[in-house]
Amino acid sequence: MKLITAIIKPFKLDEVKSALREAGVEGMTVTEVRGFGRQGGHTETYRGTEYQIDFVPKVKVEIVTDESAVDRVVELLTDAARSGKIGDGKIWVTGVESIVRIRTGESGSSAI
Amino acid sequence: MKLITAIIKPFKLDEVKSALREAGVEGMTVTEVRGFGRQGGHTETYRGTEYQIDFVPKVKVEIVTDESAVDRVVELLTDAARSGKIGDGKIWVTGVESIVRIRTGESGSSAI
Amino acid sequence: MKLITAIIKPFKLDEVKSALREAGVEGMTVTEVRGFGRQGGHTETYRGTEYQIDFVPKVKVEIVTDESAVDRVVELLTDAARSGKIGDGKIWVTGVESIVRIRTGESGSSAI
Amino acid sequence: MEEPVQSGNVAWVLVSAALVLFMTPGLAFFYGGMDRTRNVLNMLMMNFYCVLVIPVLWVLVGYTLSYGPSAVGNDFIGNFDAFMLKGIGIADGGMGLATIAYLGMFAAITPALISGAVADRMKFSAWAIFVPVWSLLVYVPVFKWVFGGWLGQRGSLDFAGGTAIHVNAGIAALAAVLVLGKRRGWPQEGHPPHSMPLVMIGTGILWFGWFGFNAGSALGANGQAAQAFMNTFLAAAAAGLAWVVVEWLRDGHPTNLGVASGIVAGLVAITPAAGFVSGAAPIWIGLIAGVVCCYAVRLKTRFGYDDALDVVGVHFVGGLVGSLLIGFFANPGFFGAGHREGLFYGGNLRLLGEQLLANGVAIVWSFCMTFAIMMALKKTIGVRVEAEAEATGLDLALHSETAYHGGGLH
Amino acid sequence: MEEPVQSGNVAWVLVSAALVLFMTPGLAFFYGGMDRTRNVLNMLMMNFYCVLVIPVLWVLVGYTLSYGPSAVGNDFIGNFDAFMLKGIGIADGGMGLATIAYLGMFAAITPALISGAVADRMKFSAWAIFVPVWSLLVYVPVFKWVFGGWLGQRGSLDFAGGTAIHVNAGIAALAAVLVLGKRRGWPQEGHPPHSMPLVMIGTGILWFGWFGFNAGSALGANGQAAQAFMNTFLAAAAAGLAWVVVEWLRDGHPTNLGVASGIVAGLVAITPAAGFVSGAAPIWIGLIAGVVCCYAVRLKTRFGYDDALDVVGVHFVGGLVGSLLIGFFANPGFFGAGHREGLFYGGNLRLLGEQLLANGVAIVWSFCMTFAIMMALKKTIGVRVEAEAEATGLDLALHSETAYHGGGLH
Amino acid sequence: MEEPVQSGNVAWVLVSAALVLFMTPGLAFFYGGMDRTRNVLNMLMMNFYCVLVIPVLWVLVGYTLSYGPSAVGNDFIGNFDAFMLKGIGIADGGMGLATIAYLGMFAAITPALISGAVADRMKFSAWAIFVPVWSLLVYVPVFKWVFGGWLGQRGSLDFAGGTAIHVNAGIAALAAVLVLGKRRGWPQEGHPPHSMPLVMIGTGILWFGWFGFNAGSALGANGQAAQAFMNTFLAAAAAGLAWVVVEWLRDGHPTNLGVASGIVAGLVAITPAAGFVSGAAPIWIGLIAGVVCCYAVRLKTRFGYDDALDVVGVHFVGGLVGSLLIGFFANPGFFGAGHREGLFYGGNLRLLGEQLLANGVAIVWSFCMTFAIMMALKKTIGVRVEAEAEATGLDLALHSETAYHGGGLH
Numbered sequence A, B, C: 001m002k003l004i005t006a007i008i009k010p011f012k013l014d015e016v017k018s019a020l021r022e023a024g025v026e027g028m029t030v031t032e033v034r035g036f037g038r039q040g041g042h043t044e045t046y047r048g049t050e051y052q053i054d055f056v057p058k059v060k061v062e063i064v065t066d067e068s069a070v071d072r073v074v075e076l077l078t079d080a081a082r083s084g085k086i087g088d089g090k091i092w093v094t095g096v097e098s099i100v101r102i103r104t105g106e107s108g109s110s111a112i
Numbered sequence D, E, F: 001m002e003e004p005v006q007s008g009n010v011a012w013v014l015v016s017a018a019l020v021l022f023m024t025p026g027l028a029f030f031y032g033g034m035d036r037t038r039n040v041l042n043m044l045m046m047n048f049y050c051v052l053v054i055p056v057l058w059v060l061v062g063y064t065l066s067y068g069p070s071a072v073g074n075d076f077i078g079n080f081d082a083f084m085l086k087g088i089g090i091a092d093g094g095m096g097l098a099t100i101a102y103l104g105m106f107a108a109i110t111p112a113l114i115s116g117a118v119a120d121r122m123k124f125s126a127w128a129i130f131v132p133v134w135s136l137l138v139y140v141p142v143f144k145w146v147f148g149g150w151l152g153q154r155g156s157l158d159f160a161g162g163t164a165i166h167v168n169a170g171i172a173a174l175a176a177v178l179v180l181g182k183r184r185g186w187p188q189e190g191h192p193p194h195s196m197p198l199v200m201i202g203t204g205i206l207w208f209g210w211f212g213f214n215a216g217s218a219l220g221a222n223g224q225a226a227q228a229f230m231n232t233f234l235a236a237a238a239a240g241l242a243w244v245v246v247e248w249l250r251d252g253h254p255t256n257l258g259v260a261s262g263i264v265a266g267l268v269a270i271t272p273a274a275g276f277v278s279g280a281a282p283i284w285i286g287l288i289a290g291v292v293c294c295y296a297v298r299l300k301t302r303f304g305y306d307d308a309l310d311v312v313g314v315h316f317v318g319g320l321v322g323s324l325l326i327g328f329f330a331n332p333g334f335f336g337a338g339h340r341e342g343l344f345y346g347g348n349l350r351l352l353g354e355q356l357l358a359n360g361v362a363i364v365w366s367f368c369m370t371f372a373i374m375m376a377l378k379k380t381i382g383v384r385v386e387a388e389a390e391a392t393g394l395d396l397a398l399h400s401e402t403a404y405h406g407g408g409l410h
C-alpha cells in the first residue's frame, strides 16, 4: 500500500474531490497547511507598513491506496489540481506498511 | 522506527491520549484534519438552502515509535478510538529512517 | 528522495525558514499542530478552575529533498530550531518513492 | 402658542442619530459574517465606506436638495440654497442640526444595504464611485418625493423609509447584480457563513439601532415615538418567530441565520408603518413579512440572479410588504388627514393605491437609474474584479489585507 | 398640580428600553463565548429566541396580568383587561407605551439568563416551550408580587429586578439543571471558553445596557435615575476589582473571565439596590458581591449540580447578596415611607426581614414551579438531547449550522 | 429667571455617560484586534482594568480634586471636600451626579488609551499600579488646568478633551515606551492584526460612543450639543476618507485598517473643537487630521520608539492637530468672550497662542511625570515581562488564559 500526499491550491479542492470520487477513491484526509515555494508569498499592508507573508495557504490531501491504483490516482490528482500557474503544488508517494480500520479492526487492502 | 498515523474522531482524542499515556507512550503530535470517507458528510442549512459538507472534522495522531512497540500501540489506538460507528477512522504505519531530538541532537531510539 | 518532518516550536519558524532558504531549500510545507511530550502542557484558569491543557502548539515543517541533501538539512533544522529548552521537538526522515510537480507534470528530483 | 423646544426631543433625535450611525457597522458585521473568510474585509469596507463619503456629500448637497428649506413647497427637488449647511444655525435649540445629522445617517446606510447583493465580485473602485453617484441620482430624489415631495403629498405614507430606503435599495440591488453578473460557480457552489457569531453581533446591533431608525423618525420623544418603538419591538420579534417556525416545519431545523434574517425582515417591514399602526398590527406585519421573506430569498435561484446575501429577498420584499400593509393597517388615530385610514380601519382602497403608486415609482426610477449607473461604470472602469481575484479572495487582491491571522504561523 | 409629561422622561425610558433590548444579544455573546465551538449557536439561539417569543407574549397577556391597570390594587395577579394592549393609547405623551415596551425587555431577558445553566444538553424544542410557560407561570406572578403586589406592599424593596429577575432566574436555573442532569463527562472534563473576545464583547454590551436596566427603572430622567446610574457604574467596577483581586491572591493570576464575571456579579447585585443607596454603598455592595460570587461559582462542583456557565453562582447569589444588603444600606433620603431605612441608616431589622421574606417567597415559588415545568417536559417531549448530539455538538444536531467556516476548506 | 432642570438635559448626559462607558470595551477591541492572538487578552484586560479601578478612584478623590465644588475658583487643584461624593445629592434633579458619572467615564478611558503603546511586553502588575498613579498625578491636574483651571482661564479652549485626554495620553504613551523599550524583534518582525473584524467592531463602538464623548460635553441637549454631534459625524467621515485616499494613492490599496485609523484620527482631532466650530470646519479638520496622522504613524520607525499600536501617531498627533486648528476655525458664534475667534473668523493669533501654551504645558507635564512614574516602577517592581513570556505570549504567562479554543482539540 502507498500513501499519496498532494499539496494543492485550496480552491482546487472541490475539483480534486470530485475527480477522485468519480474514479472510485472512497477516502481521503485533508489538512489546511501553508506552503513556501517558488510561487513566493505576498505582501499585506497595515498602516502603510508592508508585511511579507511567505507562507501561502495550501491544502494537503492524503490518500492511502493499493499499490496498483497509485499511478492512476496520481494522474487524476495532477490533472484535477493543475491550474498551470506557479504554486500548483506537489504530489509525493511513500510506502505504507500496514493499515487498520478502527471500527472493524480489518487490516490490509480491505481496510482502505 | 515506525511512524504510526491514526485518523480518529475528535471526541475520542482524550481517551486515546489517556490510553497511550498509560501504556508509556511519551510523545505524539496531533493535527486537526478533515476526512472524506464512507461515513459521508452532513448537510447544513442556511436560509433554506442545503449545503453538503463532505469533509467532516477528524483528528490525526502521529506517533513515532520503536518497531517493537508498533503492534501494541496500534492495538491500543484501535481500542481507544473505536466507537463502533462508521467513520471511526484508520491507522497506518510507515517506516522512519532516522529521528533526531532537536534539543539534544540525540538520534535513534533515545530521541523518541 | 526523502521527506524530512520536523516538529518545532512556533516562534522558531522564522529562523528555520531563513536558515533553510539561505541553504538553498526552495520549498516546504508547514502545518499548525499540537504536541504532547515530555515538555508537558500547561494549565489555564477559568473562574478559579484549572484546566490542564496537554497539547501545546507546535509547527510541523515538511521538506521533500534529495537524498544527498538530507543530512545537511537536518543539521540546519536542528540548529535553527534549537532553543535548548525541553519541547524543542523532533525531526524524522522517511523515504519518498516518487514526486510530481503538478504544474508541469515533471517528476523526480527536478520536481522538488 | 409657540412652544419652546424641549430638550427631551433634541436628546431623543441625537440618540437616534447615534443609533442609526451604529447600524452601518452592524450591517457590515451582519453581511460580513455571512461572507467567506477571504472576502469579509471587502464587505466590511464597502459598508464603512458609505459612512465616510455620504456624510460629506449629504451636508454639501444631499440635504439641501432633498429636505432643506428650499425643498419645502417644491415637489420634485430642492435647490442649492443650503449648500454646506449654509444658514443652518443652532438658535432653534439644536433641533435643526440634530435632524440633519439624523437624516445623514439614513443617507449613509441606504447604499450600504446594496453591498450585500454585489458581494464577492465587485471592484472597489467601481463601488467607490457608485455610492455617491447613486446617492445623488437615486436616493436623494426618491427620498424627496416620498417625504414632502409629490408622492408624499398625494397621500402615500412612509414613516421611516420603507419605500425611500428599503424598497429603493432592494430593487437597486437587483439592477446592480443584473449588470454585474453571477459569481463564478454560483449557484452550484454554496458558501456557508464564515462566522455566525459575527452575523449575530450584527443582528443585535441592527435591532438596537433600528429603534433609533424608526422611533427616532417621530423627531421627538412623544407618543408617536413610543408607538413606533413598540411596533419595532413587536414586528421584529414576530417576524423572527415566523421565519424560524417556517424553517422548522419546512426544513426540520430552526436556525440562527433564520432568527437573524427574520428579525431583519420584520424590522424592514415595520419601517414604513412604524408610526402609523398600533395594537396587534405590528405583530401581523411581522408574521407576514417573516413568512413571505423566508420564501422570497429563494427567488434568486429560481430566477437566476445572484443576489449574494439576499438584499432583494429581505429588503425589497420586506419593505414592499410593509409598505403595502399600511394600506390595510393604518390607524387613523395617528393623523388628522381624511383619507388615510387603512382598509381594516374603515378606509377605502385609496391609501393602498397611493402606496402602490409610490412604491411603483420608486421601483421604476431606482431600477432604471441604477442599471444605467452600473452600465456606465461597466463600460468605463469596469465593475468586476478579475477571475483570479475572485478565486483567491477580494481582501488580499483589493485591500492588501487578510481578515484573520491566527495561530502559530504569525 | 398636574405636570405635563416631560419629553426628557419619555426619551430616557425609550433609550433605556433600547439598551435593555441590546442586553439579550450581549448575554448571548457572554455565554456563547464561554461555550465550546460546537455548541455556541445553540447558546446564541436560546437567548435570541427569548426576544422573539416573549415580546409577543408580553403584550398579549404578560403586561395585563402583572403591571397593567387591572393589576393595580390587586395583590396577586391582574386580569385580562388590557389583553393585547387594549385601551393603551398615546394620549399620555407616550410614557405608557414606552414603559410597557421597557418592561417587555425585562420579561425577555429573564428566561434568557437561565440558558447559561442548561447549556450543551437541552433539547431546543423543550426550551422553546419552557420559555413562554416559565414566563407566564413564574416570571409574571413573581414580578407582580414584588412590584406593586403583596410582597412590595408589605415593604420589601427591589429597584430594578434583583429579586424578580436575578434571584428568580438564578434559582430556576438550579431547578432546571437538577431535572436535566449533568453533561456527560462533567466535572472531570473541563471546557475552556472557545472565544474570550466574544465573552468580553458580551460583557461590554451588558454593562452598557445595564445602565438602561437600572437607571431606566426610575422611569424618568431624574435624580433617582442619576443615582442609580452612578451606583451601577461603581458597583460593577468594584465587583470586577474584587473578583480579580481574589483571583490574583488565590490563584496567582488575574484573568479576563474574572473581570467579566466580576462586572456581571456587581451589576446583578446592585440591580435591586440601585435607586435606594448612595455614597459609598454601591462600592461596598460591589466589593462584597465580587468576593462572594467569586467563591460561589465553586459551589457547583462541591454540591454536584452542573450549572454550566454559573447562573446560580452569579445571578442567584449576586442577586440575593444585593437584595439583602438593601436591608443595611437603604438610604431613607430616597423615599418617604417610615420603616424603609437600612440598618446603617438608623433602621431596624424590619426592612431586612422583608427582604428575606420576599426573596424566600420568590425562591420557593420559582424553584418548585420550574422543577414542575421541567419534569412535565421531561415526561412528555423529553428535555435532553441524545448522547450522540451531545458528543458531536448541538449546533449541527439541532440547528443544522456550524458557527465558523474558516480557512481554505470552504 | 432660574429655569427648572430639564429632564431632557439629564437624559442626554446619562445617555452620553453610557456611551462613553461603552467606548472602553470598544477601544479594547480596536486594540485587541490589532494585536497578536497570544497577547489579545492582556490587551483587553489592560483596558477593562481601567474601568474597574478608575471609577472608584474618581469618586473617592479624582472628582473633588479636579472638578468638584472645591475646585471652582482654584486655579491649580481642588481639595478633599467632596471626598467620596460627600455632599452630592439629587436635589438638583440629577444633573450633578449625572455629570460626575459622565466625567468618571473620561477618567477611565484616558489611561486605557496608553495601553496600545505598551502592548505585548508590559507587566500587568506594573500596569495595575501605573493606571491609578498616572490618573492622580497626570490626568487629574491636567484636566483641572484645562477645564476651569489656569490654562482654561487664560483663554485656551478644549471642548471634550483634546488636550486633557488625547494629547495628554498620547505623549504619556511616548514616555512610557521610552522607559519600557522595544519589543524583541521590532521593527524587523511585523505582526499583522490577528482579527480585523474585531478591529472593526471596536471602531464601530468607538464612533458610536464618541457622540456621547463630544456632544455630551455640552452637558445638555442643546444647540451646542447638536453642533458637536454634527461635527463629530463629519470629521470622522472626512478623516476616514482622507486616510484611505492617501493609502490608495501612496500604497496602491485602500484598507480597512486605514478606514478604522482614519475614523479614530478624525474623532480625536474634532474632540477639542467639537463645540466651537461649525459649517465646513469639521470637514477640514477631519481631512487634515486624516492626512497628517496617516503619515505620523510612520514616525515611530524613523525615530525608533516602539509605540505598538500608534497611540502617539493617532492620539497625540491627532489631538494636537485638532487643538491647534481651533486657533483657526473657532467660530465666535459659540461664545460671548471677546478674544476667542479663530484666525479664519477675524481673530488674531492670541487664541492660537493659548492653544500652543495649553498643549505645551500638558505635554511637558505629562511627559515628565509619566517618565518618572515608569522609571520608579522599573526600579522597583519592574515594568517588563520576561523574555520567555514575551516570546510565548502574555495571555498565558500573565493571565493563565488563551483567547481562542477552537476546533476539535478542545
Ligand SMILES: Nc1ncnc2c1ncn2[C@@H]1O[C@H](COP(=O)(O)OP(=O)(O)O)[C@@H](O)[C@H]1O
Binding pocket: A007, A034, A035, A036, A037, A038, A039, A040, A056, A058, A085, A086, A087, A088, A089, A090, C026, C027, C028, C029, C030, C062, C063, C064, C065, C101, C102, C103, C112
Ligand atoms: N521541497 C518541498 N517539500 C515540501 N513541500 C514543498 C516543497 N516544495 C514545494 N512544496 C509545496 O508545494 C507548494 C508549491 O510549490 P512552489 O514551488 O510554490 O510551486 P510549484 O508547485 O509550481 O513548483 C509550496 O507552497 C509547498 O507547500
Ligand SMILES: Nc1ncnc2c1ncn2[C@@H]1O[C@H](COP(=O)(O)OP(=O)(O)O)[C@@H](O)[C@H]1O
Binding pocket: A026, A027, A028, A029, A030, A062, A063, A064, A065, A101, A102, A103, A112, B007, B034, B035, B036, B037, B038, B039, B040, B056, B058, B085, B086, B087, B088, B089, B090
Ligand atoms: N484511503 C484513505 N486515505 C486516507 N484517509 C482515509 C482513507 N479512507 C478514509 N480515510 C480517513 O478515515 C476517515 C474515516 O473513514 P470512513 O471511510 O468514513 O469510515 P471508516 O473509518 O469507518 O471506514 C475519513 O474521514 C478519512 O479521514
Ligand SMILES: Nc1ncnc2c1ncn2[C@@H]1O[C@H](COP(=O)(O)OP(=O)(O)O)[C@@H](O)[C@H]1O
Binding pocket: B026, B027, B028, B029, B030, B062, B063, B064, B065, B101, B102, B103, B112, C007, C034, C035, C036, C037, C038, C039, C040, C056, C058, C085, C086, C087, C088, C089, C090
Ligand atoms: N514519539 C513521538 N511521536 C511524534 N511526535 C512526538 C513524539 N515525541 C514528541 N513528539 C513531538 O515533539 C514535541 C516535543 O517533544 P517533547 O518530548 O515535549 O520534548 P523534546 O523535543 O525536548 O524531547 C512534542 O510536543 C510532540 O509534538
